[in-house]
Amino acid sequence: xxxxxxxxxxxxxxxxxxxxxxxxxxxxxxxxxxxxxxxxxxxxxxxxxxxxxxxxxxxxxxxxxxxxxxxxxxxxxxxxxxxxxxx
Numbered sequence: 001x002x003x004x005x006x007x008x009x010x011x012x013x014x015x016x017x018x019x020x021x022x023x024x025x026x027x028x029x030x031x032x033x034x035x036x037x038x039x040x041x042x043x044x045x046x047x048x049x050x051x052x053x054x055x056x057x058x059x060x061x062x063x064x065x066x067x068x069x070x071x072x073x074x075x076x077x078x079x080x081x082x083x084x085x086x087x
Contacts (some may be wrong), residue, residue, distance in 0.1 A: 003045045004030075006058060008087035017069050020046055020058070021087030029087055036060050036067050048084065056080070 004027060010019035019029040030038070030046075038044040039060050046058040048071055058081065061070045071080050 001042055001045055003047055006046050006048050006081075007084065009081050009084045010087050011082070015082060017081050019087065020069070023087070032069060035069060039069075048081070 004020075004025070005022055006020045007023065008021040009017050010021065010029060012018050017032055019031050020035050021029045027044075035044075035046060035058075039046065039058070046069075047055050048058065049055050056071045058069050058071045060067050069081060
């Protein structure tokens, strides 16, 4: 399993994460569905290396509309992947 660092995210018009990115990496951009499969099957681990916080793993969460990608790096209940720049 390879660890992949995410530095940006693609978002749709409602702000939902649609892809993970790290400019210059061969795997980037990675679609949400492919990243979910990578995590679910243990092919790859995706992490964010925050400037002022420890590295955080991206996880797969099952919500009312299906699976999505999420990370919680602090005590807020919102998805911190939204804080990353767009790709």
